Amino acid sequence: xxxxxxxxxxxxxxxxxxxxxxxxxxxxxxxxxxxxxxxxxxxxxxxxxxxxxxxxxxxxxxxxxxxxxxxxxxxxxxxxxxxxxxxxxxxxxxxxxxxxxxxxxxxxxxxxxxxxxxxxxxxxxxxxxxxxxxxxxxxxxxxxxxxxxxxxxxxxxxxxxxxxxxxxxxxxxxxxxxxxxxxxxxxxxxxxxxxxxxxxxxxxxxxxxxxxxxxxxxxxxxxxxxxxxxxxxxxxxxxxxxxxxxxxxxxxxxxxxxxxxxxxxxxxxxxxxxxxxxxxxxxxxxxxxxxxxxxxxxxxx
DNA sequence: AACATGCGCAACCGCTCAAAG
DNA sequence: TCTTTGAGCGGTTGCGCATGT
Numbered sequence: 001x002x003x004x005x006x007x008x009x010x011x012x013x014x015x016x017x018x019x020x021x022x023x024x025x026x027x028x029x030x031x032x033x034x035x036x037x038x039x040x041x042x043x044x045x046x047x048x049x050x051x052x053x054x055x056x057x058x059x060x061x062x063x064x065x066x067x068x069x070x071x072x073x074x075x076x077x078x079x080x081x082x083x084x085x086x087x088x089x090x091x092x093x094x095x096x097x098x099x100x101x102x103x104x105x106x107x108x109x110x111x112x113x114x115x116x117x118x119x120x121x122x123x124x125x126x127x128x129x130x131x132x133x134x135x136x137x138x139x140x141x142x143x144x145x146x147x148x149x150x151x152x153x154x155x156x157x158x159x160x161x162x163x164x165x166x167x168x169x170x171x172x173x174x175x176x177x178x179x180x181x182x183x184x185x186x187x188x189x190x191x192x193x194x195x196x197x198x199x200x201x202x203x204x205x206x207x208x209x210x211x212x213x214x215x216x217x218x219x220x221x222x223x224x225x226x227x228x229x230x231x232x233x234x235x236x237x238x239x240x241x242x243x244x245x246x247x248x249x250x251x252x253x254x255x256x257x258x259x260x261x262x263x264x265x266x267x268x269x270x271x272x273x274x275x276x277x278x279x280x281x282x283x284x285x286x287x288x289x290x291x292x293x294x295x296x297x298x299x300x301x
Numbered sequence: 302a303a304c305a306t307g308c309g310c311a312a313c314c315g316c317t318c319a320a321a322g
Numbered sequence: 323t324c325t326t327t328g329a330g331c332g333g334t335t336g337c338g339c340a341t342g343t
Binding site: 014015016017051052055056059060102103106107109110111 | 308309310311312313
Binding site: 015016036037038050051054058087088089090101102105109 | 327328329330331332333336337
């Protein structure tokens with residue numbers, strides 16, 4: 001019943017591949033293709049597991065791979081797609097010719113996550129940390145707000161330290177043209193504005209504790225007195241373009257990419273579909289991607 | 302110059318799902 | 323229909339190099 005094992009675990013080499021092994025594998029695949037990974041190491045004269053051969057080929061030896069640095073455009077694509085599909089590296093890599101899921105994953109973990117965090121963006125939710133804090137305050141009943149806020153501040157400590165101590169990033173909106181399309185300008189805030197961000201969080205938490213009615217209504221609010229409708233309509237562009245949560249609203253004018261993604265993905269997971277249908281991450285306010293790439297990609301640190 | 306620390310990347314691990322038997 | 327395995331995927335680890343002290 002079943003199949004025979006792919007390799008004898010005791011008799012396989014592990015660790016770094018040598019140039020000789022690479023040559024053997026490459027030349028064998030050039031002649032015979034990659035039809036059966038279980039047989040490839042045996043037939044190619046390699047003391048490797050088929051799985052190891054497959055990884056070596058797909059992540060390193062494939063002739064169509066790029067090995068250089070990621071371009072700004074590629075990085076933007078990764079961030080954008082990650083906000084839609086999360087850690088579905090193979091799906092993201094499928095949109096980047098010559099890049100593997102391992103490449104994308106490594107680049108995300110070593111570079112892009114830090115860049116986003118440094119910009120005050122939660123790399124998981126793609127929301128600004130200040131926005132997350134405000135959401136916490138609006139979601140919880142008063143007795144719990146303080147405790148959770150404390151816990152959240154602990155979670156976000158590093159990122160908050162960035163906000164407090166490093167070069168800040170702030171946004172200003174311009175309802176700029178007659179077609180109704182908004183554009184965002186992206187500016188480094190002044191020192192007092194940076195401090196103001198933290199103050200707003202503190203004020204928001206204290207207001208959450210003082211205004212229980214507000215907490216249970218659907219209408220959310222802004223610590224400064226504005227509603228979250230304002231946040232969404234004219235507040236932080238991150239809340240509009242980066243967030244993948246249910247708070248995102250707006251017309252979906254990025255349908256082309258959605259369609260393309262769906263075509264590429266074929267059978268997208270239900271979770272990913274729901275996420276996209278529900279949140280429209282690629283909505284009309286995907287302002288982040290109007291930002292100068294050098295600004296987007298420059299880490300604060 | 303020597304050591305410590307951090308970073309980037311390649312490889313491995315473990316899980317899931319589909320297919321073989 | 324059930325069991326077992328292959329293939330693929332995301333998470334994690336470990337090594338080598340670069341940089342800082």
